[in-house]
Amino acid sequence: MSMDEAARIALLSRLFEADTPGVDVGIGDDAAVLAPDAVGARRIVWTIDEQVDAVHFRRDLVSWHDLGWRSLMAAASDVAAMGAVPWCALTAMVLPGDVDDAALGQIGQGQRDASRVLGAPVVGGNLSQGRVLSIATTVLGTCERPVRRRGAREGDGVWLAGSIGIARAGLEALLRASPMRAGLEPALAAWRTPRALIAEGRAMALCAHAAIDVSDGLACDVGHIAQASGVAIVLDEAALLADPALCDAADALGESALHLALFGGEDYALVMASAVEAPGFRRIGTVRAGSGIAVRGFSGERPIEPRGFDHFRADCFVTGKRPEASRS
Amino acid sequence: MSMDEAARIALLSRLFEADTPGVDVGIGDDAAVLAPDAVGARRIVWTIDEQVDAVHFRRDLVSWHDLGWRSLMAAASDVAAMGAVPWCALTAMVLPGDVDDAALGQIGQGQRDASRVLGAPVVGGNLSQGRVLSIATTVLGTCERPVRRRGAREGDGVWLAGSIGIARAGLEALLRASPMRAGLEPALAAWRTPRALIAEGRAMALCAHAAIDVSDGLACDVGHIAQASGVAIVLDEAALLADPALCDAADALGESALHLALFGGEDYALVMASAVEAPGFRRIGTVRAGSGIAVRGFSGERPIEPRGFDHFRADCFVTGKRPEASRS
Numbered sequence: 001m002s003m004d005e006a007a008r009i010a011l012l013s014r015l016f017e018a019d020t021p022g023v024d025v026g027i028g029d030d031a032a033v034l035a036p037d038a039v040g041a042r043r044i045v046w047t048i049d050e051q052v053d054a055v056h057f058r059r060d061l062v063s064w065h066d067l068g069w070r071s072l073m074a075a076a077s078d079v080a081a082m083g084a085v086p087w088c089a090l091t092a093m094v095l096p097g098d099v100d101d102a103a104l105g106q107i108g109q110g111q112r113d114a115s116r117v118l119g120a121p122v123v124g125g126n127l128s129q130g131r132v133l134s135i136a137t138t139v140l141g142t143c144e145r146p147v148r149r150r151g152a153r154e155g156d157g158v159w160l161a162g163s164i165g166i167a168r169a170g171l172e173a174l175l176r177a178s179p180m181r182a183g184l185e186p187a188l189a190a191w192r193t194p195r196a197l198i199a200e201g202r203a204m205a206l207c208a209h210a211a212i213d214v215s216d217g218l219a220c221d222v223g224h225i226a227q228a229s230g231v232a233i234v235l236d237e238a239a240l241l242a243d244p245a246l247c248d249a250a251d252a253l254g255e256s257a258l259h260l261a262l263f264g265g266e267d268y269a270l271v272m273a274s275a276v277e278a279p280g281f282r283r284i285g286t287v288r289a290g291s292g293i294a295v296r297g298f299s300g301e302r303p304i305e306p307r308g309f310d311h312f313r314a315d316c317f318v319t320g321k322r323p324e325a326s327r328s
Numbered sequence: 329m330s331m332d333e334a335a336r337i338a339l340l341s342r343l344f345e346a347d348t349p350g351v352d353v354g355i356g357d358d359a360a361v362l363a364p365d366a367v368g369a370r371r372i373v374w375t376i377d378e379q380v381d382a383v384h385f386r387r388d389l390v391s392w393h394d395l396g397w398r399s400l401m402a403a404a405s406d407v408a409a410m411g412a413v414p415w416c417a418l419t420a421m422v423l424p425g426d427v428d429d430a431a432l433g434q435i436g437q438g439q440r441d442a443s444r445v446l447g448a449p450v451v452g453g454n455l456s457q458g459r460v461l462s463i464a465t466t467v468l469g470t471c472e473r474p475v476r477r478r479g480a481r482e483g484d485g486v487w488l489a490g491s492i493g494i495a496r497a498g499l500e501a502l503l504r505a506s507p508m509r510a511g512l513e514p515a516l517a518a519w520r521t522p523r524a525l526i527a528e529g530r531a532m533a534l535c536a537h538a539a540i541d542v543s544d545g546l547a548c549d550v551g552h553i554a555q556a557s558g559v560a561i562v563l564d565e566a567a568l569l570a571d572p573a574l575c576d577a578a579d580a581l582g583e584s585a586l587h588l589a590l591f592g593g594e595d596y597a598l599v600m601a602s603a604v605e606a607p608g609f610r611r612i613g614t615v616r617a618g619s620g621i622a623v624r625g626f627s628g629e630r631p632i633e634p635r636g637f638d639h640f641r642a643d644c645f646v647t648g649k650r651p652e653a654s655r656s
Contacts, residue, residue, distance in 0.1 A: 024371065024474070025474065025476060028477075028556075029410070029476050029477050029556075030375065030406040030407075030409040030410055030477070030539075030540060030541060031373045031374055031375035031406045031407055031409070031410050031412070031469070031474075032373070032374045032375070033371050033372070033373055033374075033410070033474045034371065034372040034373075034374060035371065035372075036364070036367045036368065036369060036370060036371065036372060039364045039367055039372075040364065041364060042364060043352065043361050043362065043363065043364065044361070044362040044363075044364060044367075045359045045360070045361055045362075046359055046360045046361075046362060046418060046451070046452070046468070047358065047359035047360070047418070047452065048418040048419075048420045048452070048453060048454050048464070048466055049420070049454055050420045050422065050454050050456050050464065052422055052456050052457075052458040054458075054459070055456055055457055055458055056456070078358040078359045079358075079359055081358040081359070082357070082358055082359050082361070084359070090374065090375070090376040090466060091376075092376045092377070092378045092464045092466075094378065094380055094460075094462060123374070124374070124375065124376070125376060126376050126377055126378050126464075128378050128380050128383055128384070129380075129383055130380040130381075130382075130383055130460060130462065131382070131459070131460050132422075132458060132459050132460045134422060134458065134462065136376070136378065136420045136454075136464035138376055138418060138420075138466040140374070141359070146352070146353065146359075146361045148353060148357050149356075149357050149358070212358060213358060228356075228357075
């Protein structure tokens with residue numbers, strides 16, 4: 001049996017209760033109230049992300065806790081991609097009747113655990129019933145100097161923080177539901193409990209000309225930088241494959257590691273264009289004059305489509321179909 | 329045929345494009361960027377609301393334009409209820425395959441029209457596919473002094489801005505789908521195109537001890553003030569019925585006007601507890617020592633349940649069932 005809405009809000013209030021400086025009013029009023037002290041002369045960065053059952057996750061593939069965790073991390077990653085620090089979050093959940101109070105409590109714990117790692121408390125939200133489970137998460141952040149997608153310059157290096165392709169390998173392993181082979185544990189964890197790269201984002205803000213987080217897939221997301229900046233980007237195949245965990249996972253699945261690295265999504269890595277290195281980043285390519293993206297490999301250079309997962313072309317990511325959409 | 333996600337985002341960007349002071353980066357990057365100038369020493373007020381198909385609306389009862397309009401107004405009303413002025417908004421939409429680009433354009437136009445009336449531009453959002461249409465809207469506002477649900481004092485008047493019960497009458501009329509009778513036009517408009525009472529909220533912020541917006545129903549929402557403030561509230565039946573439009577609509581439907589006024593939701597009126605009047609408000613009751621709420625009518629005083637629409641008790645608002653949930 002389900003508690004009524006007030007009891008469910010009280011449950012989440014207890015979970016999210018936090019002594020956070022700058023939060024005057026948290027859960028339980030018409031709106032959260034934030035003191036302006038945390039902002040000062042800094043810029044406010046603001047994003048919303050949504051995770052929908054059978055589109056971004058499938059309930060049999062992820063625990064309630066991890067569902068809450070990844071919903072918050074996915075939204076916070078957009079804040080990291082601007083070089084900003086998360087400040088606080090709101091969560092709007094649509095809950096079918098079969099998501100009981102224990103499940104809601106676990107989703108809330110996942111959100112709380114993620115919010116603690118991020119240093120950004122959940123200060124409010126909304127609960128609705130509905131036939132399809134979804135979690136919309138909005139995050140506020142602050143920064144001195146936001147890093148946009150536009151701004152990459154000819155001659156810049158292209159730099160990566162975090163892993164790419166691994167989360168997709170983890171999802172692929174879950175979809176096949178075959179007895180798990182060695183080498184796939186890091187991939188499963190990457191898909192189930194990703195981390196927004198906040199520290200890396202802050203480091204990058206000091207030098208990056210342009211940046212994005214890798215949510216749809218490297219080819220797609222780097223394509224956004226190239227298009228917004230009016231440049232071409234050439235990725236280095238050897239650099240993309242210099243990740244033992246990715247190669248192990250690809251081997252275990254019998255998949256191409258390069259394909260996973262280029263087109264797999266949901267890793268929440270950060271990519272920046274910068275003339276100089278930043279802590280936590282490794283070089284994976286170069287910005288050139290022109291347009292489009294290419295991979296420079298062992299057998300020369302070839303253009304690639306800046307594609308990845310597109311909600312409006314792929315019927316459903318987690319059916320296991322390879323996304324075929326172009327997005328530019 | 330549907331455009332791909334990038335084209336849809338471009339469509340919305342063109343709609344929402346606005347020369348808004350204080351918005352450094354709008355749609356099209358990882359996050360919106362806001363300059364802190366609009367905040368200064370003011371408080372930031374922040375809310376999220378979600379409208380879900382077959383729960384908060386039904387696609388055959390509302391135009392695409394009005395769906396966009398009411399999704400933004402419902403969220404902005406929470407900002408008004410704190411005595412704050414809306415600043416800007418983000419919208420996260422889940423769109424089934426049969427919501428085509430023309431429909432999306434009309435939803436966006438409804439959002440834009442509402443945002444212009446509110447003076448709060450849509451500066452970003454998120455698009456997902458999914459089986460059930462939903463729109464989550466988050467709004468930032470600013471104010472000198474937020475008005476909370478707690479703070480009502482014994483002896484305060486209870487004051488109302490806007491109409492109550494009318495929106496529910498409009499929905500009831502739509503659900504019956506019978507040939508429309510005279511007197512119901514204002515009710516239909518109230519449900520389809522509500523207005524967040526921003527000016528009234530600002531006026532109230534100068535004097536209110538406590539406030540809320542009437543989204544779930546007067547009895548339920550006034551119950552929140554009573555509970556949060558640790559007081560009793562007595563509503564005046566004659567004052568609740570002093571609205572010709574409500575009485576006309578109730579007559580046309582053969583419903584009790586008092587029942588509509590007490591338990592109908594989605595009017596987005598404002599209620600405050602205050603020792604003094606504010607422009608746009610009329611008195612509908614009194615704050616007393618004690619707890620709970622009551623109606624003082626022609627035949628004496630009787631307690632009423634602080635109930636209204638509760639997503640987790642009522643199966644579906646728009647099935648026409650009268651909400652039976654208690655919420656306290």
